[in-house]
Amino acid sequence: MIGFFGGSFDPVHYGHLKIACAIKKELKLKQLFLMPCKTPVHKNKLYFSSRQRLEMLTLACIEFSDLQIDTREIDRQSPSYTIETLKHIQSDYPNEEIFLIIGQDSFDTLTTWKDYQKFSDYVSLVVLPRSSSSQQSNTNTDTYFAQTPLIDISSTQIRSIVSSITPTGKMNSQKLSGLLPKNIIQYIQDL
Secondary structure (H helix, E strand, C coil): EEEEEEECCCCHHHHHHHHHHHHHHHHHHCCCEEECCCCCCCCCCCCCHHHHHHHHHHHHHHHCEEEEEECCCCCCCCEECCCHCCCCHHHHHHCCCEEEEHHHHHHHHHHHHHCHHHHHHCCCEECCCCHHHHHHCCCCEEEEEEECCCCCCCHHHEEEEEEEECCCECCCHHECCECHHHHHHHHHCCC
């Protein structure tokens, strides 16, 4: 059993990383891949470039060595349609049970995704719910709502801190402490 945790990871943070490790344990997965998308269809423009997001994921996997990176979406030249990715994953792992892990916010818009009804042909869907009360299915897919509690960190919060400059012209990296691994904070400072 293997899992793919997709997202923009703009940037990756402890909320993503600790949840990924917990869901790997909860589902007893032998591998869990963080799968950054290149051009998310349902989001506005990304703050960090594809290269920067991939470099930060690589740094994150130093501390979180139980996790791996799958670059098939970020390497794609066209926008990221999940159904195409699932077909490729299934052909690469024909003898594995495959789980696609998404957040509640993505699940809430799933009916707007291309061919979402066909997802269950390729994977089992795992949703990271915001709360126990939001565990109802709005699709025809086989859906598992994880027990893993969410960590209240958002990429939006981090981007706001990164874009705010102190009077000395530097980013206030102390505000990022506890939100991101130290090597990623340093990476962002050096940009």
